Ligand SMILES: [Ca+2]
């Protein structure tokens with residue numbers, strides 16, 4: 453009993469977040485409450501940034517300004 457040939461559908465899930473080792477941060481997108489700074493909560497979507505949050509936060513106010521982020525990106 454031959455079965456009709458069906459296309460073998462292989463679902464390849466491409467990682468949406470494939471930026472590795474490239475510090476591309478969309479400040480405006482990450483600043484979800486638009487207060488001009490990235491809080492640790494807002495940075496949570498970026499694991500790399502979360503890991504280095506304290507280092508990036510030069511003035512230790514718990515938020516990352518656009519300037520602090522610029523310095524991080526290099
Ligand atoms: Ca914010």
Ligand SMILES: [Ca+2]
Pocket residue numbers: 509510511512513514515516517520
């Ligand atoms: Ca800061």
